Every structure is written in structure tokens, then in C-alpha cells.
Amino acid sequence: MANTTLQPAANAVSETKRKRFMWNRILRNWQLYALISPVIAYYVLFQYVPMYGIQIAFKDFIATQGIWGSPWVGFEHFDRFFNSYYFWRLIKNTLGIGLYSLAVGFPIPIILALLMNEVRAERFKKFVQTITYAPHFLSTVVVVGMMMIFLSPRYGIINHFIEMFGGQPINFMTEPSWFKSLYVLSDVWQTMGWSSIIYLAALAGIDNQLHEAARVDGATRLQRIWHINIPGIMPTIIILLILNMGSIMGIGFEKVLLMQNNLNMESSDIIATYVYRMGIQNAEYSFSAAIGLFNSVINFILLVVVNFISKRVSETSLW
């Protein structure tokens, strides 16, 4: 009996002591809080205030009444979107481009890194790296502009080649069936080198003794890549796969917008560009905020689900 009454009292003492110690640390480091406060203010204002503004997706936003004062309408905007003529087209294009990008764009940097890792001539390796990293620094506008020039039906070099071999010039940029391939392949062109850096770093971390031992046992280059290098960079691959899966529905909106024109709309219109058109150009704020929210929620769920599966299957996860 005496023991049970004493125990909480002792706990309370250590509790207050711990609190005082913590307060001391906070007071002593007040300058750190002062330093970080502008950054916290920025995040609250420019990231969390817009999250508060998401509620207009469930309201009828009236500018004069503000976000808080506008009347609630529940899921009306979502209903309208799900039943709209464009809904399936937008889903099909958004998912289509996302999955196509993932299927082609994800493995290529891994393969490139594995190949570069096998090069023994340092100068050659440096050269390949310098060249393949370079397009990463070009702007989206420049890359799309280059595509337009090269693929122009009248003056483009690609069509000059096609005509040289007796073909008919193709108007690539306005042909819906070409849109997704152009988007994905130009992305591969621009990012494969840069994306391979992270895998090269992971490959450099693999213990060389494993390779020595395998060589003694008579393993060929391909066998060593398959049984040592690939398993060695698996955790990196999985982390990046999770991140990429989470952004399947959040594809590079800027580039799609730049490549889009009235003629290829059928396969280039994605959720993000639709939000831009409806919200910024037509000023239908609530409706487009609802669509935007729908998209971010799906992204978030995808990320969480893939992360959960990966945690179960391979014990690698983001958190």
C-alpha cells in the first residue's frame, strides 16, 4: 500500500525535473527558434493556409464572402466531376501517362547505372556521365521547344529523314496517338543520366570482396551483376519505386501543358491541366479545387499503400 502511493509521487518529481530540464534547453537555445521562425512562418502561410483553403472544394466559393463565409454544398462539385463527359478521358490520360512513364522511365536509369558501373576506363565513364547529365539542366520550355523544332512537319529534321526514305511527313505534335510516347521518350532523354547518379552511388557502396569471391568461384560479369549488383542496390530501387508510384497521378504537369494543343487534347488532357483550365482560365475555383483535391488524395493513398506493401514484402519503407 505504502509502495503504491510512493511510486506516483516519485514519478511526479522526476517528471517536473525533466520538464524543467527541457525548458532550460529551450530557453538556452532561444536563438535557434528565432532563426527557424521565418521558415515556419513561410510553411504555415504558403503550405498550410492553402490546405485550409481546400475546404472551398466543398463550398460554393464567393470571393466577397471569403473562404470561411462561402456556403457549404457538400460533394456537389465531386458529383459534377465524376459525371462529367471528361472524367474518364482525364483518368485514362493521367493514369496512362503515369504508368507509361513508370514502365519506361524507371528501369532505364537503373540499367544505365549498371552499365556505367562496368566501365573500367575512367575517362570514357566521365565523358558519358558529363554528356548524359547535361539535359537535366535544360528547362521544360527548352526541351518542348526543341521537340517542336525537330518534329515540325515542314522543317523538322525527323520529317526530313522520313521523306528522304520516301515516307509521308508526320505531324507529331498534333497527332494524339504520338503524344504519350513523345512525352515519355523526351523525359527519358532528359532525365536518364541524372536519375542514374543515385544508383551509381549505391553501386559504389557494394563491398568489393563480394565481387572478388564471386570471381574466384568463376562467376561471369553478367552473373555478378545479377547476383551481387542488383540485390545490392535493391533498397535504393524500392525507395525510388515507392516515391515514383506515389506520383503516378501527379505527372509533370508543366510539360504536358506546354505540349498540349487543341488537336492532341484527346490524349494530352490530364487532371492537372483540366484543373488549370477550369480554375485559372474559367475562374471556377470551387469545382477545380475539388478536382485537385481528388487528385492529391489519390496520390497520397497510393503512396501510403505502396509504402505499406513494401514494408511487408521487403522491409524497406519511407517511414
Next chain:
Amino acid sequence: MQIESRGDRIFNVINYAILILVTVIVMYPLLFVLSASFSDPQAVLRGEMLLWPKGVNLNSYAKIFQNQDIISGFTNTLVYTSLGTFINLTMTILAAYPLSRKDFVGRNAIMALLVFTMFFSGGLIPTYLLIKNLGMLNTLWVMIIPNAVSIWNIIIMRTFFQQSIPGELQEAATIDGCSNIKILTRIILPLSMPIIAVTILFYAVGHWNAFFNALLYLSDKDKFPLQLILREILIQGQTNDMVKMSTESAIKQQREVEGIKYAVLVVANIPVLALYPFLQRYFVKGVMIGAIKG
């Protein structure tokens, strides 16, 4: 020296062949643009120029520097990039230093607050309404403040502070009566020049290439950054051309525009691509540091 088996030699040949092919595919469009910008536009348009410049001249460049839009775009971009990068760097340091300290109470909570925005955000429309309500539409600030800091760069810099600067150094300074701000300015920053260089580069390239905020928030042409001007010349011009191609003079005028496009591309990328070979290893270092604790 290892003795290579026949299989390994075949592997080597194929490997080199693939890598050379990849390099050529990446390099050719870039070289083509560079050569075309120095060539006679007519030869380029007829498809006679394949790799080396034909009819070398600098006319296209001369025309560019007479174009008022391009010059104002260039100066605007310079202003946005320098001012923006300065604010970015300051904010990144302000966040990274406290977050790198183990005795900073609440650092996990603050980190969570920042990292959460990587995975979820208010989205385009609520952000747009906020900017509008703040009265920032069509001002210089809209190109700088909404992107004042990036969580990736905070993580990279924080990781560097934690791993490359000995904690004992900071403890010793504290015992000697050094305040936290003094530790930052006298000890941390002078030891962090490589990572500061990387951060500046990442931000500066981002500002140089940015066009979407300008498209959303700017309406006066004299405030447009270079990328928006480029978009008009390279992309919108192109789609317009497809529609109206009726008269002889229109065709002639279009050929003129086609000619300067290559020079425009080169000018837009000169600052970045000229610095790139020298800075490449710093960029790569930045990616590596970020990768350790992504």
C-alpha cells in the same frame, strides 16, 4: 590484372556500344541546335545541315539582340534568379542549422511539419487564391516568395551539418560562451562552403528555368522572365504557324523566325550549360548527400 574470359570481352564490347549509342542520342540534338544557330537558316530549314554548321554567320544572334522582348526577359530572369537565390539560401540555412542540432527541442515535430508538404499540398487553386488575396499577383515578389525554400535542400544541408561538422566543435564553442548565432556564422558556415555552393546552384538553375509561376501570376509582358518569352517564340509561334500559312510573305516571315529559334535556344541555355562542366561534380555531390537521407 584480371584475365578476362571470352564472355566478359563480348560483354565489354556490347556495353561500350550501348553507352556510345546513348551518348550520341543525348548529344546529337544539343550539337544540332548549336550548329544550326551559327548556320544559314535556309540551309537548316531545307535539311542540308546535319551536324556541322553550313554557311557560318552570326546573323541570328544579331537579330536576337535587337529583340526587345528577349532582352527584357533576360534582365528579368537575372533579377529573379539573383534575388530569389539569395532568399532561398538564407531560408535554407535558417532552417537547416536548428534542425541539425540534437539538443533542439521539437526538431522532430518541425521536421514532420515540413516533410508532410512533400506528400500533400493545398493544390493549385487554393494557392492561387492565397497569392491573389495577398495582393502579390503581377508583382516581382510572386516570382520569389512562394518558392522561398525547398524541403529537399533543407534536408541536404541539414545532413551535411550533422555529418561533416564535428559536434565537439560546437560544444567547445558553447563552453567558451559562444552564442548559437555566433556558432552558425563563425564555425558552421565557413566550414560549409561546398554545400552552400551546391545549394546556390540548385536554386539558381531552378529559378533560371522556372516558367509556371510566371504563367500563373504575371500578366505584364515587361515582367515576363526569359522562359515565358521563349515559350511564345518556340511553342506558341509554332502552333500558330501551322494554322496560318497562306501568303508568300507569311511564309517568308516564318522562315525568318525559324532561323532565330536555334540562336534563342542557345542564348537561353548559355549561363547554365557554360558553367555546367565545371560545376558538375558539385551537383553530383549534392545529389549524393541528399540520397544518404532522402
